[in-house]
Each structure stands twice: as structure tokens, then as C-alpha cells.
Amino acid sequence: MKEALVSEFVALLENSIEFKDGQVKVLKPDVVKKHARKLAEISALEKGARSGAARYFTRLIAQELGIIPASIHELYMARGTGAVKPTFTVPAINLRVTTFDCASAVFRAAKKLDANAILFEIARSEMVYTDQRPNEYTTSVLAAAIAEGYRGPVFLQGDHFQVKPKAYSTEPAKELEALKTLMKEAIAAGWFNIDVDTSTLVDLDKTSIPEQQAVNVGLSAMFTQFLRAHQPAGVNISVGGEIGEVGGHNSTVEELRGYLDGYQKELKKLDKDAVGLSKVSIQTGTSHGGIVLPDGTMAKVSVDFNCLLELGNVAKEYGLGGAVQHGASTLPEEAFGHFVQHEGLEIHLATNFMNIWYDNIPADLKDEIYKYLRDTSAGERKADMTDEQFYYKTRKNAVGPFKKQSWNQPENIKSKIGQAWEDQFTRLFTVLGLQGTSQIVAKVVHPVVVAPVEHDYFVGETEAEDVTGLAD
Secondary structure, three states: OOHHHHHHHHHHOOOOEEEEOOEEEEOOHHHHHHHHHHHHHHHHHOOOHHHHHHHHHHHHHHHHOOEEEOOOHHHHHHHHHOOOOOOOOEEEEEOOOOHHHHHHHHHHHHHHHOOOOOEEEEEHHHHHHHOOOHHHHHHHHHHHHHHOOOOEEEEEEEEEEEOOHHHHHHOHHHHHHHHHHHHHHHHHOOOOEEEEEOHHHOOOOOOOHHHHHHHHHHHHHHHHHHHHHHOOOOOOOEEEEEOOOOOOOOOOHHHHHHHHHHHHHHHHHHOOOOOOOOEEEEOOOOOOOOOEOOOOOEOOOOOOHHHHHHHHHHHHHOOOOOEEEOOOOOOOHHHHHHHHHOOOOEEEEOHHHHHHHHHHOOHHHHHHHHHHHHHHOHHHOOOOOOHHHHHHHHHHHHOOOOHHHHHOOOHHHHHHHHHHHHHHHHHHHHHOOOOOHHHHHHHHOOOOOOOOOHHHHHHHHHHHOOOOOOOO
């Protein structure tokens, strides 16, 4: 790293750190804490060497303070064997808008409850419309942990690392290679939890379940073996599989057994000693983003919690930690306790946190965003859509283009949104049973410090830009 760049960032941090031979020594933690947001801001809003330096220093500072990117695999294995009781459901939180501020709210809520069984995630598709690649996302989350005085493992997850059916049907090798490249980029950024989603290729027109799941099974096993070959020494990446698209028909025991039987057989062919999945995602009646009615309110969703319990128990028979619920953030709060009661291993939450942001931004910014959506997303509007339905469906498309405006909101607005997020996370974490989970996690999860590679922060990400398939 150029000496001038090092000097600039040491000065930015008021000489609160020392940097030598790829190592950071934190001299004044409180001063570093004060400037953590600036590191995240440079990472998110700038390009080139300064952005790379902000990400690199954030990773080094975090690990020096005991904030370590980690795999949740061992916790899930302990859940599967009964060594850890099913008294809580792990939330996997997709952070889309002002990720640093939202992650800060998560850490504040978590500290109040002594909780850290929490996943921070973003999907392949979300990286596109939020304009966030893995290293930027990691930096925002770790900088938030620094700013809030959090210590311990941080579980970063690639959600829906999904094979695109259209791309796969025309150029399968290129699509698979794009996903492999993205996986390597994510691992380099400290993401040691990856949800492999090839359920998009399940073919329900086939007559038997093994035939329907054949492509899903084969690719799930192949990607698992790939991740095992590229995971850092001492780390078992938590790999998740999926048997059916969220929003489709509810999953069945027969489908799950067909998938897991085939998966384990195929994985043994590739590597008889490879560690398999830690979890599997199923469909129980939810949909991503929820269903908005013409008046802008959300439709009530009927979740089959017994399906979640039954399939979770089947997953444990195969050595997994349990079953995962997607598309649940827009459910009423009183529903979340049922996920714990029915032993849901993990629940994915996303849309409602973006909704909170939209509900609290100034009217002039919202008007500007909605005008942008009318101009750029008109093709997504169906003839029978009301304005409320159109804006709700397309508002995600404005996250990336309005990133700078989002970051630069007045302090009173950021504070208001941050408090709304913190209150929401506190309620959710409480009903999901996360109180005291820091102690449970500490007994079974032993994070391995993986030193960041300087090349990945100043060259590697740029090189990967055009081969991950994000822009397709």
C-alpha cells in the first residue's frame, strides 16, 4: 500500500492506530469508534484506492478489536444434534439502504439483549439494485460494530447466490463460472455463510421428485464442493441449500427427502469427505416482499408452521441444523413467536426494514425517488396496478441510484430512522428468543482470524467486476 495512503488514513483516525507489515495496532479505541462511520462512508461513496483503503483498514481494525467474520456452521450443527436447544430462531437480515446505519441499529439492539446469533446478509440480486459488492457490505457492517462497541463473531452471509434460469439455459458454463467468481469474492470479503440457491432450476414438469430435483441436487453438491475447496484454513463455511422457490407451492417431506438423498449421494461422488449442508430453505406460504393490496396495505399470509417443524425435523435426520424460512419480514409481529415454537432454525428478514426507511425520509426526497421510478421503471407497471402497488414493487430500484442522498440525510432524519430500526430489531430479537445467545454462541463458535489480502481490496474487486454476472 502506498505510504501516502497509509499516512492519510492514520491522520483521518487522529493517529489512533499504528500500521506496520499488514497489521494494525489500535492505540485509542474510542477515537477509532468515533471515526468508524467515515470509513464506511468512504467505502460506500468513493471508488478506487481510497475506497479500498477504507475497507482494508476497517477489516484490520475490526479483527484487532475482536470483531471477527465467522461461520455459523458449528452453531447449526449443535442445533441439529440437540447440543444447543431450539429456544431461538436466528434472524438473517438483508440490509439494503444505508447499511452502516441499519447495522448500527442491529448492534445496539443486540447489545441490549446480549445477543449475537444474527446473520447479516445480502442476495446476489440485491447487490445490483443496491450497488453494494461484498467488500463494501462487509465494511459497512464491521464499521457499525466498531462504532457501537460490539465485540465477538459477526456472521456475514451471501443470500440467494442464485443461478439465473435464463442465463443457465443459454450459456450454462458461463453462468456457473460467474457464480463461482462471486463466491470467491464473497469469501475474500469475510462471508463464511453462503446460501446456494439452484432451486430456480427445479423442473416440476418432471414426473418424479428425484427427476424434478436432479439439476438442483447436482449443482448444490458441486457448489458445496467448490466452497469447501476455497474456504480458509480452519473455517467450515455454513452452506445452505434450497428445495423450492419462495412464493411457490409449500414444500413437502417427499421433496425434502428426495433433495437430501440425491444431494448427499452426489456430494460423496465429488468428495467423500466433504462436509455438507448446515441448513435447507423451504417454502411454507410466504413470498419475498409480501403482497401489497391496491390501497397500499399488506395482504395477510397464511404460514404453515407445522410444515416448518416437520421438515426441520427431517433435515435433522440428515445431519443438518434444521429448516430455514424466507420472505417473512412483512408478517405481523405476533407471528414471529411461532417460528421459535416450531423450531425454525433461521428466518430471513428484509423488506420491512427498507419500508421503515421510506416511511421516515423527507417528502421531497421521496417525491424525487418516485419521479425517478416513474421515468425508469415504467416497464414494470402492470395495467391494473395502483400507484401504491407500483411504488412498493419498484422502490428497491432507487436504492443504488440514490445511495449518496441516503447517506447525506440530515442528522435528525438519520437519528429518527435509526431509532425506528433499533426499536423494530429489539422487538423482533426479543420475540425470536435471542436474549443471552451470546453465551450460547461463545460455547460452540470459535472464529478463526482470516487476514485480509491487500490485493483483494485494491485490485481484485475491480478485476471481478465484469465476470460475476451481477450486471446481466
